[in-house]
Amino acid sequence: MLLGKSLTEILALIKNKKISSKEVIDYFLRRIEKYNPKLNVYLTVNRSWKPDKIEVPIAVKDNFCTCGIRTTASSKVLENFIPPYESTVTKRLIESSFFILGKTNMDAWAHGSSTETSDFGPTKNPWDLSRCSGGSSGGSAAAVSSYLAPAAIGSETAGSIRQPASWSGVIGLKPTYGRVSRYGLIAMASSLDCPGPMTLTTEDAAFILKIIAGKDKFDATTTTNEVPDYLASLKKKKKFIIGVTDEYLNGVDEEIKEAFYQLMKILEKLGHKIKKIRLLPPKYSISVYTIIQRAEVSSNLARYDGIRYGNDRTFFGSEAKKRIMLGTFVLSYGYYNDYYKKAQKVRTLIIEDFKKAFHEVDMILAPTTPIAALKLGEFEKYPFFGELMDVLAEPGAIAGVCAISFPFGLTKKENLPIGLQLMGRWFEEENILNLTYQIEKETDFLGVIKKGLKNYPD
C-alpha cells in the first residue's frame, strides 16, 4: 500500500488517519532491514522513535550533525562522533514533524562522486548492484531510489546532489548558495556547500525546500531573501525561455543527448521558448573548482588534528590526504596568488557568464552527467574522477545558482537512468521547480521512478 508513495502523499495519509506514523516508520525500518545489507545505504539507523509522536520519516546524509545520533561523514576519523548539537537543516525538519530515519552513506567528507571513498564501503546503485549510486550523496540518492526512505537530504558542493540523483534515477535539488543554512553540515568547501532535498516527486522537493530554506542566525552566509511557498506556486502554468548550449553537450553520451533533444521538443510543445546561448566551456570550471575546493578542504579538515574526536590523522583515507596536500600547496606563501587568487578571479568571470546568460533566458537545460552510472571501481582509473563526472554540474555550483536534476528515461543498452538538469537564476528555485513539475506532469519522467521501485518490492 505504501510502496512508492511520495512524502506528501504519506503525510496526507497520516493526517487523514488512514495510517499511523508508527506503521509508516515500522514499514521503512522493515525495508531497511531487508535491503540495506545489499545496498549499504545507511551507516546508522535510528530506532529511537517515540510512539506518541506524529512524524514522517526522512533519511539524512551523514555529514549533517544530528544531536545524539552518530555522525561520521563516512570517515573513520569521526567513527565514534556523536554530535552534541543539531544542524539547522535537521532541526527545522524535526520541528516540522520529521523523524530522522537514519544517516546515509557518502564519499568520506563528501570527497568523490561514487561513495567509493567512504570508509564504510560503497553504496550500490539500486538499478545495478555492480554500479555506483553516484556521490557524494550516493546513500541518500539510493535510499530514495530503492524506497528505503520516502525522501532524503543530501548536500552538494559541485554535483553531489545532482549527479547521484541522476545516476540513481531520482530528483535532486541544489538550492542557491545561501538559500539553505550550512550550520551543522560538516564543511567540505564552505563557499560552495549547499544542502538540498532528494525526492521521488517535484512536490516533495518543493515541500522540503520550503521547510529547510531561509535565513539562519547561525550561518552568516544565508540571505534574508523571502522564502516563497514553493509548493503552492508549482501549479501555476508559467512559460519560460529556456537556454541550451553546445558547450554542455561535448563528450556527452549519445543516448543522453537524445533524451535531451527529446525533452527540448516536449518543452516547445508545452509553449516554452528554447534559445541557443553561449556559455564558457565547463572545463574552466574544473580548474577553478579543484583549486578552491582543495584549498577550503585543507582548511576545514585541519580541526581533525588528533586532539579531539578520538581518531587521529592516520585515519584519513587517501582521497582526503590527496586533497589536503593539494589544498595546502595552493594556499602556500608564494603560490596563493598563482592559484587560489587566480581561481577566484576566474570564478568571478564564470558568475558574470551566468549573469549574462540569465539576461537572455530564464533557465538553462543541460544533461546532468556526461554518462550514466559507472561500474564500481572504475573511478580509480581517473585521478580527478569526481571532477569529470561532475563537469556539467560544476559551473553552476561555482556560480552558486540553483539547479535541479530529474530522471528522463533509461539508457537502452544497460537500462540505467538518465538525468537532465535545469539551472535557474539565483534564488529562483520557484521557477526550476515549476518547470520540473510541468515536465513531471507531462512525461512522468518517462516512467523511470516507478520502474526503479519495482525492483524493490515490500
Added chain:
Amino acid sequence: MSDDYKPVIGLEIHIELKTSSKMFCQCSSFYFGKSPNTQVCPVCLGLPGALPVPNKKAIDWTILIGKALNCRINSFSKFDRKHYFYPDLPKGYQISQYDEPIAVNGQIEIIKKDKSNNVFSKKIFRIRRIHLEEDTGKLIHSKNGTLIDFNRSGVPLVEIVTEPDFDNSNDVKQFLEELQVIIRYLGVSDADMEKGTMRMEPNISILNKKSKVKSQKLPGYKVEVKNINSFRFVKKAIDYEIKRQIEILKEGITPLQETRGFDEKKGVTYSQRKKEEASDYRYFPEPDIPPLVFSKEYINSIKVPELPLQKVERYVSSFGIRYEEAFILTRDKNLADYFENIDKKFKTKISNLNLKIKNPSQIIANYLVNKKISSQLSADEFINKLIENLKPKEVDKNLLEEVINKVLKDNQKAVLDYKKGKTNAIMFLVGQVMKEMKGKVEARMVKEEIERRINQ
C-alpha cells in the same frame, strides 16, 4: 649605550574586548575565574559543521578604537583564516584579518616633560594597523599531562600593530600607559596586563649606524619577546634585549631572528623559538563570513568620546589648573568625572555662600591629587569637607599671644637679626610659633602678629 647603535622597537598589542558575547558565537566572553569548559558551544569548540557569525559590537568597537587612535577606517574589510596547529586552537586556524584590516595608519601622541627646564614636548608614534580576531583556548599544564580550557576560545581580540618608531623603553612604557588609558576611556576593555586582557609583544632590533649598508633603515632581523605581563616588565625586557643585542653586534655578529620569552624572576629573556623562516599561515578569505562593508555614514555614526589628552588640554585651558594635576586627574575617567562634578557644584556653592576663593578648580585638583580628602566620598560630602578645610581657623587669641611672647623671649637673636634687616629671620620665628600651636593657626596670621609686635 654606544652612539653607534640605535634600538628599533615596534609593538604588537592584543586587547581583549569586553563584549558580553564572544566574537563568533553567543557564549559569554567573561571567562575569568569560571570553571574550565563551561563557557563553550559548538562554534568556539570548533565542532564539525559549526559556523562563525561575527559580533557586530566587537566590529563597532574596533572601529571606535581605530578612530580614537586617529586611524583611517577601511570601507571594505574582511576576515581571513590563519592556519597553524596548536592544541588550544580547535579549528586548526584562527579567524583573523590579513590584508584588509578594519583600521590603518593611525597615531598616538604622548607628552614628554623635560624635568630640568619644565618644557613639554609632543612625541608621535605611528599605528600601522588594527585588526580583529578571536582569542584561543588556554593550556593548563599539570603533572598528569596538559589540559585544554576553551572558555577563552573565541573571545574578541583586537590586535594593534605600531610602526617601529620607538628607540627606548621609557617611550614604550609611556605609550602603553597612554594606550591603556585611551582603551579604558572607550569602555571597550579593562586592558589589564595581569589578567591578560592586554598583552604585548615588543619586536626589538638594533640598527648599527656604522653598518656598511648605507641605505639601511631597518635592521635585517628582529627579536620578538613574549609572556610579558606588566608595563614594568616591558621596560625591563626591552632594556635587557637592547643590552644583549648590542653585545652580540659588538662581536660583529648579527643576532638571531627569534622569539624569546621573558623570565620575570631573573629579569632576563630566553630563546623560545628560532624564526629563521617566516611561518606560512596559508591565509585565505574566511568563506563563512561575508566581507564587511562600512559606509561613510556608518563610520561617522561611531562617536569617539573626549580622550585623556584632550581632557588635559581642556582642564588647563578652561579650568586653569596646572598640567601636572590635570594629567593625574584625567588618567582615570571616573576620577576626571568626579572632579568635574565637584568643580561644578563647588563653584555654585561658593557663589551662593559669597565666599571668595582664588582658583577653586586648582584647589580641588590639589586636594584630589594629594588625596587630602578621599575621593570615595560623595561629591557633596567632599565639598563640605573641602569648605571646612578652607575656612579660616578659630584661634585661641590668648594662647597665641602667650606663645608669641614665649617665642620672642626665647629667640632674642632672631628678633635682633630681623631688626637689623635680615627679613628672613621672621620665618624662623613663625615656624617656632606654628610648631607650638601644632598648626592650629594660619602662618600668614602669625607672621602679621609677630611683625606688629616687633615693630611696636
